[in-house]
Amino acid sequence: MLQEQETDFRDILSLFGVAFSSVRKDIPLVGSPERCGWRQVLEAEDGCLWVLEQLKEGQDAWRERVAQVLAVLAENQCPAVVPYEKVGEKFVLHHSSSSWQLQPYVSGEALPRPEYIEDAARGEAVAEFLAGFRTHAAGLAAPDQSEPFSLNAYVQELSETLARGRQDVYAPLVPVLRQLLEWEELFDSAPKALCHGDFHPLNVIWCKGRVEAVVDWEFMGLKPELYDLANCLGCVGSEDPRALVRGLCRACVLSLRDKGVITKQNEHTLVPLLLGLRMAWLSEWLRRHDTEMLEMEVQYMNIILQNRAALERIWGINA
The missing domain is CATH 3.90.1200.10 (Aminoglycoside phosphotransferase (APH), C-terminal lobe)
Structure with missing residues (x-):
């Protein structure tokens, strides 16, 4: 099963121009995982880390529009905005009956609560x-x-x-x-x-x-x-x-x-x-x-x- 997943990840990331290396389940993500169907940190062959998201049904159009705004903000040098990667002219990839978005992983530290x-x-x-x-x-x-x-x-x-x-x-x-x-x-x-x-x-x-x-x-x-x-x-x-x-x-x-x-x-x-x-x-x-x-x-x-x-x-x- 894991081998099949990694084959899918390799195919998906290749469409973004990224060479897949491994799944990094040891790296936690901040935020709300329910904002999409699924998200995971993946490592590329060059050592760079990426966050791959599988979208829920019906999210595609809205996620595309949000990503367009984030791209403009990033181009304008707005701090703390991390844009999504493009596939051609789009920010949402349709592949294997699912929709995907890819974003660079940003390393941080745990928020000390309370x-x-x-x-x-x-x-x-x-x-x-x-x-x-x-x-x-x-x-x-x-x-x-x-x-x-x-x-x-x-x-x-x-x-x-x-x-x-x-x-x-x-x-x-x-x-x-x-x-x-x-x-x-x-x-x-x-x-x-x-x-x-x-x-x-x-x-x-x-x-x-x-x-x-x-x-x-x-x-x-x-x-x-x-x-x-x-x-x-x-x-x-x-x-x-x-x-x-x-x-x-x-x-x-x-x-x-x-x-x-x-x-x-x-x-x-x-x-x-x-x-x-x-x-x-x-x-x-x-x-x-x-x-x-x-x-x-x-x-x-x-x-x-x-x-x-x-x-x-x-x-x-x-x-």
Whole structure:
């Protein structure tokens, strides 16, 4: 079986102009493996390492469009963006009844959890990436989406689902859901920009505390300007809500404020986005039937809502 797999890998990589040598199962990958059907590190005959991804059915067109944007960002020297390899004029290879993408492997180091939440230097590194990405992505067209993501629609749909079938979750979330629905106009009118769409420290390849590369661009698109920051803060704070006002989070917010990414025009959207994006994580725990994480998420969302003014004061925004 392994010999058959290696024959397939040899054929696939050869179409990308790479000579296959071996499978490197000893090398772990960061990010979310469910973003594709399968992914693995492979070594070429010249010693270079590559990440081969087998796409899920129906991913081809979207992955092609995302790869086109990443290629332009890389050409523009946007830091931490790793482009996919081309086959002819395409970034998706169709071979053996499957679709494939190939990307150079970027070496990094494990993120120290939960210690990283106190690391202000990492917060500044995150801010450096987000500010650089905003600069390099300015004026760049987002990948075409037939149905652009709507936070309002997502909140409304999940609220109705909870009200119908999960009163145990819905009842303690009523204050949060009511406030999110009141922010409908705020979410719609927030200034928009091209965003990664799922940016957080576990989707970063770290090297000596620096952002070496960012992975899993599957949810890239035109979103509220502070979307990526809000998602990142929310993920760090989920380790410990107190982390929102110190360490990585505080340093990141203060740095982005100084860099002009957080502005008078968008600062009022940060905490609402932070809270709204936790709905996606709530949905994830529901899908996994993870009762413990569901309970923690409900508590966390109420903490964010109740402490909005304190968060904004400590971050020095929306005064």
